[in-house]
Amino acid sequence: MRRSTTTGAALALASLLAVTACGSGGGTSSGGSSDAGGGPEPVVFWGSWSGDQVAQLEEQAAAFNASQDDYEVEYVSQGLVEEKLLTALAGGAVPDVVLWDRYQTSLYAPKGALAPIDDMVAADDVDLDAFYAPALGEMEVDGSLYGLPLLVDNRSLLVNQTALDEAGVAAPTTWDELKAAAVALTERDGGTLQRAGLDLSDPGLFNMFLTQAGGSLLDDDETETAFNSPEGLEVLAFWQELMDEGVYELGFGDGTDPFAESTVAMKLDGPWALATLDQVDGLEYSVVQPPSGPAGPGAYMGGFGLVIPEGAKNPEGAWEFMRWWTTQPENGVAFGEISGWIPANVEAANDPFFTEDPRYAAFIETMDYAQVRPSVEGFSDVEGKALVPALEQFMAGELSAEQALQQAQEQGDALLAAAR
Structure with missing residues (x-):
């Protein structure tokens, strides 16, 4: 399971947030463009994926952009996404949505770095039972949900x-x-x-x-x-x-x-x-x-999730992108075909694309009893x-x-x- 926890970054979070004016809608998204022309609203998407993986994420973002007219997602690769997010929080220029190791959520949510999404989930009646329960649990902190699980893996x-x-x-x-x-x-x-x-x-x-x-x-x-x-x-x-x-x-x-x-x-x-x-x-x-x-x-199960930072300029667009990718099984399968990664959506993970390939099937079977780290x-x-x-x-x-x-x-x- 790939992990990228940066202990120094986690320790620095409290002091950085002390000088951050957090709050939904405050600040300007880094890397985005103005919507003065009346076109789709920009959604800035950060993650640590680089190299060939950039093209995979860009292809998925392009599919979302083509599916609707309200938002346009742009992926911006960040080498140390957690550290970059800390800097952005201190400066008030956070992205709208972040792809990261789900394990990071329990470290950053208690410090006020992430926006809870419970109201969005309720408003759109999202079925949280659609996800692998251990993966979903990694996005929950002190009774609040701070993101949706996207991808799962095991050894x-x-x-x-x-x-x-x-x-x-x-x-x-x-x-x-x-x-x-x-x-x-x-x-x-x-x-x-x-x-x-x-x-x-x-x-x-x-x-x-x-x-x-x-x-x-x-x-x-x-x-x-x-x-x-x-x-x-x-x-x-x-x-x-x-x-x-x-x-x-x-x-x-x-x-x-x-x-x-x-x-x-x-x-x-x-x-x-x-x-x-x-x-x-x-x-x-x-x-x-x-x-x-x-x-x-x-x-043990690892993998990635999607979160919305506190202070994101376009949390609505970020949520629409998250919901489109994670709750519609066909979109999870499509990204599996692009990247080889297994969706955290159980229906998507059990699509024939995975289950009829004996090698992927073994990973899917292992998911049935895989647990997550404390x-x-x-x-x-x-x-x-x-x-x-x-x-x-x-x-x-x-x-x-x-x-x-x-x-x-x-x-x-x-x-x-x-x-x-």
Whole structure:
């Protein structure tokens, strides 16, 4: 799941907003043009997407512009959209609508950076049950809704089908099968790893393995960490077994895409990877749901949403664009055809375009049980500053499993306490 939380930007928000005169309708949209000529009202659309993705968003905006005569959406790419939004809030020149990681919503809404959309939802009788519930929940803060979920993703298991067929093994469905398949798919030449059976380069996937083991990231009150547990130790014991079997070595394939180059046989990755992999000559791969652990299946959901900043010049146009894109399934499917991203609208995600493609179908099936990360303030720091660094030390052999989780717990609990 792609995350772009900028801790420094979040910390700076309170001081920036202290000098901001917030309020709907106040300020001038950055990047927009005057409507003095009586044409469609401009809607300035910000996001961090760049490169080839700019054309994808521009094509979707053009489709909305052609569907009505009142508004004209213009996409403006911003490299660090959260930081740019902070600056815009301080200067009173905010965009009308922003595409961002849904996880950002719980960080920025309490500071007054976003406009609630409950009245708009009620006025247009929008069916919120049309969205994946966990994704919608990430747009809600303290009982108010601050945006609509747009796109969803999860990590499912990508497998090199050619390698599986040659090894005579089936795609794994459990941890035990995953270990057996990884061992069978690993290739060495004189002790030198030539093909890793399973990519273990991302310790951030601990959360997914933890839920498969029946554990939790935080306690029921979401005030303290809960990953230093028998379930957390079970995850690290499983990882250690895989490393002891030699299915992966730290640093293997660094600087390359080893799955695309067939030097990694299995990898947990998201739907964003498919467009690139489909361009690789000779690569035959498939996607299956992530293997179940001792407690059953488990996965985490990420993705993007659309929000309206407080002080947007044209919130009405922003809302019309959001509603058109997210609540009409055909428009979500159309963007899937353009970009390969899965809509957060359940009906759109279950369109034959996705479900009849076996690779996308696996991601859609995984959505049925995928959950979202805790949205409490400070948890992003728990992951980024406490948990993942400790797990990296564990994978490098610098800390035992017990030491790693204890260290992460102590640091993580302190971070949560400081954020309250």
